[in-house]
Amino acid sequence: MRMDDFEEAGRFGNRSRPTVSPDDYEDGISSVAAMAFLPVGNGLSHGDVCRNQFGTLIESRKHNRILSFDPGSGTIRCEAGTILADLLARAVPHRFFLPVTPATGLVTVGGAVANDIHGGNHHARGSFGNHVRRLTLLRSTGQRLVCSPEENAELFAATIGGLGLTGLILDVELRLMKVPSPHVQRHVLRFDSLDRYFTLAEWAEEEHEYAVAWLDQLATGRRMGRGVLFAADHADGACEYPDIPKGPRLAVPFSPPFSLFNSVTLKMLNEYRFRKHDRGETVSTQTWTSYFHPLDAIGGWRRLYGRRGLCQHQSVYPVATAPETTARLLETARRAGHGSVRTKLHRFGGIASPGLLSFSRPGFALTMDFANQGEATVKLLDALDEIAVVAGGAVNPCQDFRMSPAIFEASFPAWKRLEALRDPAMVSDFWRRTALAPGQT
DSSP states (O other): OEETTOOOTTOOSOOOEEEEOHHHHHHTGGGOOTTOEEEESSOOSSSSTTOOTTSEEEEGGGOOOEEEEETTTTEEEEETTOBHHHHHHHHGGGTEEOSSOOSOTTOBHHHHHHTTOOOTTHHHHOOGGGGEEEEEEEOTTSOEEEEOSSSSHHHHHHHTTSTTOSOEEEEEEEEOEEOSOSSEEEEEEEESSHHHHHHHHHHHHHHOSEEEEEEOTTOOGGGTTOEEEEEEEEOOTTOOOSOOOOSOSEEOOSOOSSOSOOHHHHHHHHHHHHHTSOSSEEEEEEOHHHHHOGGGGEETGGGGGOTTOEEEEEEEEOSTTHHHHHHHHHHHHHHTTOOOSSEEEEEEOSOOOSOTTOSOOSEEEEEEEEEOOTHHHHHHHHHHHHHHHHTTOEEOGGGOSSOOHHHHHHHOTTHHHHHHHSOTTBOOHHHHHTTTSTTTO
16 A cells, blocks of 8 residues: 555655555554654645655554543543544534644644644643643554553653654543633734734733734835734633534645745735734634634645745744844845745743653744745755754754754754654654764764
């Protein structure tokens, strides 16, 4: 069997790879070879953490059942291949919600654990791993281990944010968040400069559950860093909407030979994004799907970036130097002739993740998406890495396809502890070119 349609979110290195189901992997576990496998979910990572070009992929999404749900406590247990949208569909009627929600509902629960994903409310809830009660891990020795903060605790910590390298996650038990309504009351504030954003960010963290800003990365001079802050809280219990549409409502049928996002179209788009919001604060109520997962309504939206695909850079850096670091990152990309289609900035709070290699840590996280321009884009991403790390920050592995071993080690100094706990049957292209690069071990 081969995963012919498997396509990483960035559209890099698309190729047919051999695959096995979790059942077939377990049936043949007595004869697995070293570094021959890698578990994958929906392949949404922007890079090669979900690639193993010399091995076989274990299709976790083939196991996607919700095993139990207690509508009294909000405890839910599901197989690792369950996507977040299906989990929410089960929980929302009972007024429970994911305490950490990424920008897409198509992430699998196993992928959310392996990358210790974060959302727009990190300051209030931490990362996904903070809400994992326990998980079951299949090691290539044939052992099924229940891992939690109390049982097999070291392996539990290594698995959260462990990039799928500690074994095959079979199931996960989560603690959900009780909400009066799954829908949100959204507060929109337009700001004219980066300095103004940092003032608003402090207010948003104190007053609201969610807070994420869009920035106009192409703006210059006094307007540099202008944008729109989207803060939100769950609406009250009286907020109801008709049935939420399931699946994409629109679709991009094919990739054009070039990106539709260039300097002209992006400037026009950014001006529209900025001007469509009035000055001052506006408040409205939105469905949870349109607030948290707007792009899930557009099938194949990444094709808009053209056949060379999408590159994403996400970094986090300390609060003390965040204004200067953010400005440098934005300006470096602009001077390199790259326009970011989606530029997001939000604050990570002080809630520590239980994960050994978690990306989230106190500071500000900036995400930029670029249409791939080949070597020029790689050179830019390397420069952005350097800025973030020199500032005392880190670069997110799950968005990466070319991070150097030195940048990886500076971002995650505890990586050798994960290597010591790595299942010998598991490896990714990312791990090969960073942790296992000559001179690293």
